[in-house]
Amino acid sequence: MRRIVPGWVKWPQMDFPLLVSLLLLIGFGLVVLYSASGQDMSVVYRQGTRLGVGLVAMLVLSQVPPHILRLWTPYLFALGMALLLATWFFGVGRSTSRWLDLGPFRFQPSEIMKLAVPMMVAWYLHPRRLPPDLLSTLTCFAILLAPAVLIARQPDLGTALLVAVSGCFTLFLAGLPWRVILGSAGLAAAAAPALWYLMHEYQRNRVRTFLDPESDPLGSGWNIIQSKIAVGSGGVLGKGWLNGTQSNLEFIPERHTDFILAVLSEEFGLLGVLLLFALYLFIASRGLYIAGMARSTYARLLAGSLSLTFFVYVLVNGGMVSGMLPVVGVPLPLISYGGTSIVTLLAGFGILMSIYGHRNFIR
C-alpha cells in the first residue's frame, strides 16, 4: 500500500486531541442543526455531506508536509485573486456577487482567501528576518489588503475583515512591534468615520440597529431582539432539545445559519453555551500549541494565524447573537449550516494537523 503514495507521506498524520474535539463539536452541531432546521433531516444530510467533504480535505491536507504547502502558496494566492476578479465580472447570487457558478455547485472564492492570505503572508515572512522591518510590514499589508478590498466590494464586509484579520494575526505572531500595532489601531479608529461613508446603506443600518435595536423592532432590529430573547429565555439549563419556542416558531431569523447559536442557547441554556465555548477554546489553544511545536517560521506563523482566526469567528458570531456586536454575516464555525466555509475550516485544520505531524521533520 505504501508504495502507491508519495514517499513523504507518513500514514496517518493525525493530532488526536484536535480530531476528537473537532468531532465532538461537529456532532453537537448536527444535533443543534436538526432542531434549528425545523427537524428537517435533509438539511442535516446535506450538512453531513459537506462535513464529509471537509473531513476528507482535512485528511488529505494533513498528509501534505508544510514545506510542500509553502511551495504551493504563491500559486494558491494567485488563483484566489484571479477568482475574486472573476466574481467581479461573472458573480451570481442575491444582490451580492460573492458566488461563482461552477456547473454543479456554486463556489465562494473569498473562502480560498481565508487560507491563502495567512499562507501568503507567512510565505513572504518565512525567509526574512523577524521581527519584520518596515518594508516587509508594508508588503504584508499590501498582500492582505488587496483581496480584502476586493471581497469588501462584493460586498461582504464580514469576510473581508476576517481575511484581513488573518493576515494581521500572521504579522502579529511574526513579532510586529507593539508601537506599530498600536499606531495602526489608532489610525483605524481615526479612519472609522471615513469608513461610514464607504459603507453600503444596509451595512449602515446594521450598525444603527446594533446601537439601538428597539428603534425598529419589527424591521432591522428584529434579528437582534429575537436572538436576545431566545438566548435570555434559555436560562441556565435551556428549554430542552427541540423545545425552543423562539426557534421552532421561526422567530429567530436565519436560525440554522448565522443565528444557530441562538437556537443552541435557547435549547441548551448557559451550560450548553459554556460547553461549546470550552470546546472552541480547547481547539484554538491546541492550535496555538501546535504552532509553538512547529519547526519552520512558515508553519509556525500559519498555524498560529489559522487558530486565532478560527477563534475570532467564534467571538464575532457569539457577540452578534448576544447583541454585543453588530450583525455581520459570520457563521458559527463548523456548526452553522453553510457550504464553503465548512470545507475551508476543516482544510485549515488539515494544515494544522500536518504541521503537528511534521513537527520533528526538519526541511
Add this chain to the structure above:
Amino acid sequence: MQESLLFGSRATTALLLIVGAILLLSLRYVFLQVFSHDEFTTRSISNRVRIVPVAPNRGLIYDRRGRPVAENLPAYRLELVAEKVEDLEATILALGRIIDLPEDAIEKFQKNRSRHRVFDSVPLKFNLSEAEVARFAVDRHNFAGVEIVPYLARHYPYGELLTHVLGYVGRLDENDLRRVDAGNYRGTTHIGKVGIERYYEDRLHGNSGIEKIETNAQGRVLSVLERQDPAHGDDLILSLDVQVQQAAWDALGDRAGAVVAMDPNDGSVLAMVSKPSFDANLFVHGISGENYRAILNAPNRPLFNRALLGGYEPGSTLKPFIGLAGLELEVITPDKQVFSSGNYYMPGGSRPFRDWKKGGHGWVNIYGALEQSVNTYFYRLAYEMGIDAMHDYLAQFGFGDRTGLDLLGENRGVLPSRQWKRGQFGLPWYPGETVIAGIGQGFNVTTPVQLATALSALANGGSRYSPRLLFASKRMGDEQAQRVEARLAQQIPIRDSANWAIVQEGMRRVVHGERGTARAIQPESAYQIAGKSGTAQVVAQVEGSEYVESQTAMHLRHHALFIAYAPFSNPGIVVAIVVEHGGGGSSQAGPVARAVIDAWLSQELEP
C-alpha cells in the same frame, strides 16, 4: 532561536487575549441567561402567545309564536392585518380589482384601524358574495396578511315589516364604544343601533370569550392553548305577532301611518307598524351612500318611527277619556242632556265652536255624545271641568308622558295645563283653549303608543301597564324562556265602576249603535268592538272657512285616527291607528283597526 522565543511570547499573549475575550463573551451570556432570564422568558411567551377575543353569538329574536325575526346567517368578511401587509395602499387597490370595495368601506376601515394594534385583524368588507370569495381564493397568494373570515351576519327575514320595532345592528364605531364596555366588544364587529337591537343590546350581545393561541413569527395560528368560551347573547321572544303585524301593514296599504296593537291585560305589544318603512338589512353590512340618500330623501320619511315618535293631535279619540273624567269628577251625570245646535258659545262668548255635523245632533246624553262624537257636549263638559282638572285626570292614563315602552327616544306628547302653558310659552291660559281641549284639539299631542296604552287602561278598568315588546328571554343553556313580568305603571282609582261601564258602552255604540260613526266596521261574528274615531288637524281651520277634503292639498289633509278594543265583553286587544292625511277617522282608520283585531282574534279564538 530568538525568533522562536519571540513567537512564543506573541502566542502566549494571543492565548491570554482569547481567553480574556471568551470570558467576556461568557459573561455576556451569563448576563442574558441568568440575570435577564425572567425578562426574556416573559418576552418569549408574549412573542408566541396571543390572547384573542372570541365574539359571542348575538341572541336571536323571535315573535310570540316562535317565528325567527332576527337571525344569524353564515357569511364571509375580508380582514386585514396591517403589520403583515407590505404596502397597504397598493393591497387595497389590488383587492378592489377582485372585490367590490366602496369608498366608504375603505374609509371605515382606516378609521377602525386606528383603534386596533398593528397585528390585529381588522375587517375591510363584510358579506362577500360567493363570487368574491372564489376570486379571492384564487389570488390569495398575492395577498399576504389578508384573510377571509367566516362569521355570523345578522339577517332580518321580514325586511321592512319589522324595522321600526327591531331596529338593526350596524358596524361598531367610536360612539358605540363610549356607551359599552369596550373590553367586552374587542372581538365584536356589530352593535344594535336602534330599536330592540339597541334597547336590549347588553342582553343580545352576551359576553366575549378569550382564546390563548400560539402563533409563529408570521402570526399564523399554530394551536389553541386555552379557551374560555364566550357566553352567547340571550334569545329574545317578543310579544309581537308577525301575522297581526302583517295584517296591520297590509291594511295601511301605501298610506303613511302607524298602528299599535296591545294586549290590555298586560301591556304586551302585539303589533307596531310605522309606514313607510325600509329594509333594515341594508344597514347591517354598512349602507352605501347612495342607498342612504334614497331612504333619507324618500317621501314621508321612512326613517321616522311614527308609532313611537309621531306626535298627533288626538282629536275625538280623547273624548272617551274626557267623558270618564266628567263622570268620575261628577261634572256630569249619566242622564245629563245637552242640546247640540251646531254651534257652541262659551257663556258670554261670541265665538262659535262647531259641531262636525251642520245643524247639530239635537239633545244627547253621554252615550249619544260618544256614539255620534258630539263636539258641543264635550266643549261644554271641558268648560265646566276646567283645564287643570282635565289635565290631572287624563295624566293618570299616561298622556303627556313617556309610556315606558322598551324602545328608546319615545315622544312625550303634550297634555296641556295652565302650568304647562306658562312654562312653555310664558302665557296665561285662555278659556277658549279649554273648550277645544275638550275635543282633543289645541295643544294636545299624543303618540299612537300613548293612545293604545291609555285605551288599554280604559278597557281593563283602570290598570295602566307600561307597554312591552319583550315577552320572554332565554339565556344560553336554559331550557325554558323566562317570562317578562307585566309592569303596572298606574292603578287608576275608581270612584264608581258604573262610570267606566258607561264610557265603554258609549264606545261600543260607536261601532254597534244605530248612529255610530264607525258602523261600517261592525263585525258579523260573535264579538263586538268598542271604538272611537278621531281627526287630527294638520292646519288649524281658518275662522269661517269650510274644510272640504277633496279640495285640500294632500299634505294639508287631516290625519285619520281610530282607537278600538275587542272583544267588548272581555278585551283581548287594543289598537290605535293613525292614517296620515287620511281625512275621516272612521272611514279611513276604522277598517285598519278591524283588520288588525280580526287577525289577532281569529288566532286567539282558535281552539
